[in-house]
Structure formats: C-alpha cells, structure tokens
Amino acid sequence: MQKPRWLSTDRFSLSWPPFDMAHLRLAVRATSAALLAYGIAWALDLPKGYWAVLSAILVVQSSLGASVAVALDRGAGTVAGGIIGVALAMLAGPxxxxxxxxxxxxxxxxxxLAAYRPSFKLAPVTVVVVMLADPTHAQPLISGLQRVFEITLGGVVGIGCALFIFPTRALLLLFPHAADAIDACAALLEQxxxxxxDGTLDPAEVDRLNAQARTTLRAADLRVGEALRERAGRLSSAPDAAPVVRLCRRLWHSVIILMRVADQPLPQSLSDPVRPSLQAAVAALAMECRDLAESLRTGKAPTTGMLAATGAEGLAQDERLSRAGAGVAAAVAALEAEMDRAGAAGLLRSDGASLTRLYTAVSACIQVAENLNELSAQMESYRSENA
Known part of the structure; x- marks a missing residue:
C-alpha cells in the first residue's frame, strides 16, 4: 500500500497536503461570498455589517450539503440566542x-443548550452580542433583530455562492474516502x-492501515449526512450513497476477522497443503478491492452519472470489473475445494487452535468475497439509476 504523497517518511517532518483545484474553488467561493455580503451590507447601511460578511465566509464549505448544514446551525443559534438576549436585555434595563x-x-x-444540541453553538455568542452591543440597552429589540438579520443575510449569501459558484456536491467528496478505505482493506488482506x-505481518503497518480505514469511513459518514441534506433540500437528485459506505465498513470488518488470526504463522503441516490456493485467493481479493477503489475514485459523481458506463471506455471498465469478479469467485471456490480435499485426505492435522485459525481465515476470505460482490452490485445500481 503506497503511503499518501503528503505523508513524509521522515520522522521529524511532515509535508503539506498537495494543492488541487478543489482548494482553489473553495477559496473563490469564500471570497465571492465575503465581497457580495459586504456589498449588500454597505448598500443597506447595516450598523454591524461585518456579521453578515463573517457569516457568509463561515457558511461556505467544501460541499453544498456542508454549507446548508452550517447555515442552518448558525440560523438556529442566532434565533435562539437573539430571543434570549433580547428578553434578558429588556429585563436588565440600564x-x-x-x-x-x-x-x-x-x-x-x-x-x-449548545452542549446538548451542537446546532445551537452560536446561541451563547448571540446572547453576549445582543446584551453588550448597546451599553445603554436603550433598544435591545432593534439590536437583536439587526444581529439576526445580518447573520441570516450572510447565511443566504453563503448558500447562494455555494450553489452557483463552482458548486460541489457531497458525493464528489464522499466516494474518494470510500475508495481510500477499500485500498486499506486490500493492503490489510495482503498483510x-x-x-x-510466512509470519511476516507488520503490526505497525496494520495499525496504520486500520487507522486509515477508520478515519476515511468516518469522513465518508459525514459526507453521507451532507448528501442527505442536499437531497432533503432538493438541491440534488443523486441516489443515496449510504449503502456504499455501509458495505465498505462491512468489508473492513470482514478483513479484521482475518487479521485477528494472522498474528502468528500457521504450522507448516497446515499451511503447506493450502498455501497456493490461499495465496491466490488473497491476491484476487486484494486486486478486486483495488479495482473497485479505482472505479470509485475516478468515476463521475452520481449527480452527473456516477460510475456510468458510456462508450468504449465504459465497456472496458465493465469488462474489467466482470473479469475481476469472476477471478475472485474462482479463487475463493478453489480455496474451499482445496480445504475440502486436504481435510478428506487427512492433511490438515494440527492442534485445535491452529486448525480453527485456518478455518476462520478461509471463512473471512469468503465473507470478503461476498462483500465485494455486493459492493460491485451496488455500484452497478448507480450506473443504472444514472444512465
């Protein structure tokens, strides 16, 4: 498994992540939102227009779904804090x-409230702003309404810029995370x-790969939530991507079953009869993982035909996935047949614990193959829904 380009092997240095066009697009959206909010605040002569500018910048996120989530959170916190702040300021008087x-x-x-419901995290800030903005507390109601209006204005401007300036749907950012998790599973299978x-498992590398799978799947879960917000707001008609992430997590859990019995080598009396077939099965499973990961990583987003097979290139991809799937099925079937043959011939003789480890490993390979088959079928459903 090749390490990410930004991760240095030097223990004393860590290089910056690579810059790509997504970073530039996000910067352009944020800058446009700030300038537009400032222009509107200046035109309306808002007394504290910087709140609109700050809100617009904060609302603009990497995806449209994330922008909607931040805008809703800021709106909820502002309204709640504004109501409480105005009421308390009027009670306090001078x-x-x-x-x-x-x-x-x-x-x-x-x-x-913010600790219980993180979506209200702006409420304490709004209370302080409303109560302390005017030291005389002469017009707390007007002050509160202005803060609410300014932050709402910034939220609307931020969502508008996220929607119309280099819009990025959450699924464009979700599938690369899932692909990274599948790549980690491929490397774990080989380990x-x-x-x-052979007893050559590298515990440090296994820990790193498991951490990669865990982190990327959590990131994918966040993108699933953002994609659901886009669907709920009718900002996207893409199919639900949650099944893909669930299947990736099931795949990882199946691989973990194999890893739990791979901490030490099998006795030679057990490993020799099944070595060729087990090596072939693991190699085929790892290759299929990488094929599926590459398809997820390089395919188009579901909103524009994610993984849709078109033309000669699409046919070549379909044929490659079909051959890989057949190769996995054949390799796993050969492993099962070899286990049955070796068992019937009395070749699998060892202590009960070692024999259990071998059968657990074979069962894990079968589960991995089933998960890969379901994942491939799910990807095909995206093709059909976006054809």
Whole structure:
C-alpha cells in the first residue's frame, strides 16, 4: 500500500497536503461570498455589517450539503440566542448589576443548550452580542433583530455562492474516502496472508492501515449526512450513497476477522497443503478491492452519472470489473475445494487452535468475497439509476 504523497517518511517532518483545484474553488467561493455580503451590507447601511460578511465566509464549505448544514446551525443559534438576549436585555434595563447577573444566566443557559444540541453553538455568542452591543440597552429589540438579520443575510449569501459558484456536491467528496478505505482493506488482506503463511505481518503497518480505514469511513459518514441534506433540500437528485459506505465498513470488518488470526504463522503441516490456493485467493481479493477503489475514485459523481458506463471506455471498465469478479469467485471456490480435499485426505492435522485459525481465515476470505460482490452490485445500481 503506497503511503499518501503528503505523508513524509521522515520522522521529524511532515509535508503539506498537495494543492488541487478543489482548494482553489473553495477559496473563490469564500471570497465571492465575503465581497457580495459586504456589498449588500454597505448598500443597506447595516450598523454591524461585518456579521453578515463573517457569516457568509463561515457558511461556505467544501460541499453544498456542508454549507446548508452550517447555515442552518448558525440560523438556529442566532434565533435562539437573539430571543434570549433580547428578553434578558429588556429585563436588565440600564442596571449594570442586573446586566451582569442576567448575562451570566443567559450565557449559562445557552451554553448548556449548545452542549446538548451542537446546532445551537452560536446561541451563547448571540446572547453576549445582543446584551453588550448597546451599553445603554436603550433598544435591545432593534439590536437583536439587526444581529439576526445580518447573520441570516450572510447565511443566504453563503448558500447562494455555494450553489452557483463552482458548486460541489457531497458525493464528489464522499466516494474518494470510500475508495481510500477499500485500498486499506486490500493492503490489510495482503498483510493477513503474509502473517498466516510466512509470519511476516507488520503490526505497525496494520495499525496504520486500520487507522486509515477508520478515519476515511468516518469522513465518508459525514459526507453521507451532507448528501442527505442536499437531497432533503432538493438541491440534488443523486441516489443515496449510504449503502456504499455501509458495505465498505462491512468489508473492513470482514478483513479484521482475518487479521485477528494472522498474528502468528500457521504450522507448516497446515499451511503447506493450502498455501497456493490461499495465496491466490488473497491476491484476487486484494486486486478486486483495488479495482473497485479505482472505479470509485475516478468515476463521475452520481449527480452527473456516477460510475456510468458510456462508450468504449465504459465497456472496458465493465469488462474489467466482470473479469475481476469472476477471478475472485474462482479463487475463493478453489480455496474451499482445496480445504475440502486436504481435510478428506487427512492433511490438515494440527492442534485445535491452529486448525480453527485456518478455518476462520478461509471463512473471512469468503465473507470478503461476498462483500465485494455486493459492493460491485451496488455500484452497478448507480450506473443504472444514472444512465
């Protein structure tokens, strides 16, 4: 498994991630949102227009779904904090002592609300802004309404820029994460086969690969949530990608079953009869993982025909996946047949624990093959839905 380009092998240095066009597009969206919000705030002569500019910049995220989520969170926090702040400011009046007391109560209440519901994390900030923006507290209602309007304006501008300036759907960012997790599974399979047959498993590399799978699947889960928000807001008609992420996680869990019995080599009396077939099965499974990962990583987004096979290139991809799937099925079937033959011939003689480890490893290979087959079928469904 090749390490990411940005991860240096030097223990004393860590290079920056590579720059790509997605970073530039995000920067352009954020800058456009800031300038547009500033222009509107200036035209409307808003007293604290910088709140609109800040909100617009914060709302613009890497995907449209993430932008919607941030805008909704800021809106919810602003409205809640604005209502509480206005009410407390009107109660406090010009009294400094009462202001301090109510500010403490309001901040504590909204901070507890934000801790319970993270979507209200802006509420404590809004309470403080509303209560302290005007030291005389002469017009707390007007002050609160202005803050709500300014932050709402920034949210609308941010979503508009996310929607119309280099729009990026969440699925474009989701599938590369899933592909990275599948690549990690391929490398783990190879580590497991080496550990079982030769005792050359590298624990440090296994830990790194498991961490990669865990991190990338969590990132994919976040993108699934963003994609669901896009669908709920009718901003995208792409099919639900959650099944792909679930299948990737099941695949990883099946690989983990193999890794649990690969920490030490099998006795030679067990490994010799099944070595060729087990090596072939592991190699075929790892190759299929990498083929599927590459298809996910380089395919088009579902919103524009994700993994849709068109023309000669599409046919070549279909044929490659078909041959790889047939090769996996044949390799796993050969492994099962070899296990049956060796068992019937009395070649699989060893202590019970070692024999259990071997059968567990073979069962894990079968499960991995089934998961890969389901994942391939799920990808085909994306083709048909976006053809």
């Amino acid at each position: 009294s400094q002592n009462l202001t301090v007391l109510l500010l403490t109560i309001g901040t504590l209440a909204t901070a507890l 497991g086969g080496s550990g079982l047959l």
